Amino acid sequence: MSEALERAVKEIPPKSADLSAWYTAACLKGELVSYSPVRGCVVLRPYGFGLWENLQRELDARFKATGHENAYFPLLIPESLLVKEAEHVEGFAPEVAWVTQGGSEELTERLAIRPTSEAIVGTMYAQWVESYRDLPILINQWANVVRWEKATRPFLRTMEFLWQEGHTAHASAAQAREETLKILDVYRDFAENVAALPVYFGKKSAGERFPGAAETFSIEALMPDGKALQSGTSHDLGQNFARAYDIKFVDADRTIKYAYTTSWGVSWRMLGGLIMAHGDDRGLRIPPKMAPIEAVLIPIVRSNDRRAVEACTSLSARLSDAGFRVRVDARDEQPGWKYSEWDVRGVPVRIEIGPRDVEAQTVVMARRDRDKGEPGQRESIALDDVPTALRETLADIQRSLYAQAKAFLEAHTYVTTGRDEFFDLCRTRAGMVDIAWCERAECEANVKAATAATTRVVRPLAEIGLACVACGEPAKARAYFAQSY
């Protein structure tokens, strides 16, 4: 390795040595985000926003396909509205930012910058709903929210973040529960099939529940350091918010009822999960379906021969027409320099065209998911075959990244019946620890105090008569325990 390359590579510390340092460097060097002058707030740069746009496109299509529409509600929420649901306000109080002044005037009522929008949405739904015929309301909003966080990291936890929040209202508990689970499955599908993140999914314990919810469900991914990342949540709010915000309707049986509402969200935190799960020592590895640039075309020119630039430009046009997201990198830099830079940025496929290729009507296609020198990492293919080969290669990279993450999740999931082993696994961040559990808040608190791990999701118990692995009381469910982000 040349001296210059060694130096460049050191800009990103090895992922295995220090995941935190690697993660921050990968986000910054990959040009996804920049720190801003505002504490805890990052600038999402064009490449990072491209990732977000792909998340939006894929999720939005799934929301539309399940009958939802987009709308937009105000950023500012009057305090009097926010405080209507007691548990909700109590849960969010420590992290709400307030507007207390407009221009030079002190406000008579302070305005919360939304930490989430149940309050304002609920208030509006109360106005819109009169009859069971007005239900369900199925609305999603793409928005920013602010939560006054004490410690922040790009994507994983920022004071202001982008997300989508769905808010629905239904005429029956069954319909609300069905909606909650339907969205959970949309999230699972997106995480696994688009972000290439295998997840565990299920109900949250009472202690991990969204403030004010009747039941919370989530998808949980596993990061390389053995910590879980809650990547999407879907809440069955029961009638709690309908009561607080007075969302009532006359049902078919002519009685007045409170609606059943749900809310659900995925934020740019999912991008953090994708970055951490798939990246390697060279930097990012973006799953093709999420990649702002699926393939970068790099011409190799000679001072007396610039035909490669032409070849790249015309191939790029063909690929764009065929629906691929491609870019030509014709900057005046060494090819090797460009390879490294696009490696850092995680572009799934690189297409090199040099004078030899121009003569032979071929290209060299290199894939980011394999290491340098690994079989199939870099292959020469006929120019005419590029669209087909690219489509297949992208699909294969998508599969391969998912398979690697899936193998990691499975290798770091432990089913145990031994109390000591359970505590050790939790304490050492071994991964997802699957036990029969009593579902008692006190038990979860004890485990947390001893190991820093909490339940991630809880599923029904198949067998009967089991004891809780953590405390010995009768088990009522199976639960994955892990430390979490």
Added chain:
RNA sequence: CGGGGCGUGGCUCAGCUUGGUAGAGCGCUUCGUUCGGGACGAAGAGGUCGCACGUUCAAAUCGUGUCGCCCCGACCA
């Protein structure tokens, strides 16, 4: 919010102990030669040392405060 670390050209850092008015490498600009895994030559530009106050004839350097970033913990959906 507690413990620890760090803020010096765009980046990585040296200089601080023992105050004397700022350096290196990379990057950047221009021109030329190059180009199949981070090229080379020549000539240039760029920093009131995070910010504020204090001590001093004199502060990147000493003191206090403050803002921000990183790590660990607590808290957090």
